[in-house]
Amino acid sequence: MVGVSPAPARTSNEAIVAAARRILESDGLAAVTMRSVAEAVGVRGPSLYKRVPDRAALIRAVGASVVTDLAEALALVPETEDARIDIRVVSARYRTFVLRNPNGYRLLFDDLPPAEAPDPGAVAALGEPIVGAMLRLVGPRHALEAARTMTAWAHGFVSMELAGAFRLGGDLEAAYAFGIEAILAGVSASATRSSR
Amino acid sequence: MVGVSPAPARTSNEAIVAAARRILESDGLAAVTMRSVAEAVGVRGPSLYKRVPDRAALIRAVGASVVTDLAEALALVPETEDARIDIRVVSARYRTFVLRNPNGYRLLFDDLPPAEAPDPGAVAALGEPIVGAMLRLVGPRHALEAARTMTAWAHGFVSMELAGAFRLGGDLEAAYAFGIEAILAGVSASATRSSR
DNA sequence: ACCTGAACACCGTTCAAGT
DNA sequence: ACCTGAACACCGTTCAAGT
Numbered sequence: 001m002v003g004v005s006p007a008p009a010r011t012s013n014e015a016i017v018a019a020a021r022r023i024l025e026s027d028g029l030a031a032v033t034m035r036s037v038a039e040a041v042g043v044r045g046p047s048l049y050k051r052v053p054d055r056a057a058l059i060r061a062v063g064a065s066v067v068t069d070l071a072e073a074l075a076l077v078p079e080t081e082d083a084r085i086d087i088r089v090v091s092a093r094y095r096t097f098v099l100r101n102p103n104g105y106r107l108l109f110d111d112l113p114p115a116e117a118p119d120p121g122a123v124a125a126l127g128e129p130i131v132g133a134m135l136r137l138v139g140p141r142h143a144l145e146a147a148r149t150m151t152a153w154a155h156g157f158v159s160m161e162l163a164g165a166f167r168l169g170g171d172l173e174a175a176y177a178f179g180i181e182a183i184l185a186g187v188s189a190s191a192t193r194s195s196r
Numbered sequence: 197m198v199g200v201s202p203a204p205a206r207t208s209n210e211a212i213v214a215a216a217r218r219i220l221e222s223d224g225l226a227a228v229t230m231r232s233v234a235e236a237v238g239v240r241g242p243s244l245y246k247r248v249p250d251r252a253a254l255i256r257a258v259g260a261s262v263v264t265d266l267a268e269a270l271a272l273v274p275e276t277e278d279a280r281i282d283i284r285v286v287s288a289r290y291r292t293f294v295l296r297n298p299n300g301y302r303l304l305f306d307d308l309p310p311a312e313a314p315d316p317g318a319v320a321a322l323g324e325p326i327v328g329a330m331l332r333l334v335g336p337r338h339a340l341e342a343a344r345t346m347t348a349w350a351h352g353f354v355s356m357e358l359a360g361a362f363r364l365g366g367d368l369e370a371a372y373a374f375g376i377e378a379i380l381a382g383v384s385a386s387a388t389r390s391s392r
Numbered sequence: 393a394c395c396t397g398a399a400c401a402c403c404g405t406t407c408a409a410g411t
Numbered sequence: 412a413c414c415t416g417a418a419c420a421c422c423g424t425t426c427a428a429g430t
Binding site: 111123148155156165166179182185186189 | 299303304309316317320338341344353355360361363366370371375377378386
């Protein structure tokens with residue numbers, strides 16, 4: 001116990017990032033101001049600079065927290081025997097997470113100044129479960145290309161869904177399932193053909 | 197000729213949108229301020245309000261100009277006899293355009309306030325050449341799902357490429373070609389299977 | 393050791409005043 | 412009819428002053 005300092009902390013880094021993420025999700029990135037975040041944790045704007053270098057670092061920390069949660073949601077523990085089943089499971093969890101955290105997810109791919117963007121390496125590492133499953137499905141020679149095809153499609157699908165770019169109606173749940181099956185069939189066929 | 201008005205226009209809507217798009221492409225969206233755009237066309241900030249309601253409308257007009265150019269780049273005139281060839285051509289043009297207009301392209305899918313976002317219908321209409329080719333490739337029953345799979349993948353691929361999310365090296369050109377062929381094979385197989 | 397009000401530079405926007 | 416400087420509200424950020 002050292003609680004005899006002249007001015008004990010009234011907030012914490014975790015509380016600040018959590019508040020910023022809450023505001024981001026409910027009101028969008030533009031609403032995440034130093035003053036609004038400060039108010040949400042019970043201090044004034046300038047006090048945030050005791051814990052966060054600047055707004056860009058705060059936005060980056062929010063992105064990192066989204067990446068952490070998404071990575072946890074996608075982790076395959078344990079893997080099943082069938083790589084196809086694992087890929088279906090990971091893809092379904094991916095879309096579920098994105099639809100529940102739309103503004104947080106967009107932070108990972110939006111056009112942000114480099115200082116605000118989350119670590120590209122951490123974002124790229126989100127594809128690991130798919131790379132692992134593709135290794136089992138199509139073998140080492142085409143695992144990376146196959147995984148990139150699947151992750152690019154999944155990201156593209158949810159990103160367009162969030163942007164309202166699917167205008168012609170139809171069942172998006174079914175369209176998502178169609179895409180997974182098409183790519184599973186396609187990467188197997190392409191990998192087989194080009195290995196001969 | 198009516199050029200006797202007390203104060204002839206020194207700029208135009210087209211010049212303003214073009215200047216804004218140039219600044220967006222070279223310095224990013226945050227650099228597109230009313231004052232920087234005004235300076236680029238030779239007037240002061242407040243004068244822009246004679247031609248544009250506000251900054252949100254200006255950003256929307258820039259997005260619309262990107263959509264127009266992209267639609268023109270993708271138009272299939274004429275179509276070939278082989279739908280697969282058309283899909284390869286459109287997909288290649290798509291990636292080329294995006295790599296040449298990265299910040300403009302991101303405007304179409306970024307998390308923008310609704311007032312700044314381009315018309316979702318116009319963005320969605322960019323998929324038409326692919327829908328048409330898929331109609332020929334897999335028939336009416338699965339054309340929409342097949343087109344959505346292809347467009348979602350293409351958007352996802354270039355979006356991740358722009359975000360620097362492909363970290364494991366490899367030839368991205370080849371990975372893009374692999375994805376096209378995998379999806380062509382996959383949507384044909386899926387459409388055939390689920391039609392039986 | 394932490395928090396705050398005041399202040400500064402910058403932005404979007406309005407408006408009365410100029411030509 | 413169009414353009415401008417001045418002004419206002421808001422934002423990120425700094426800093427001297429408070430406890």
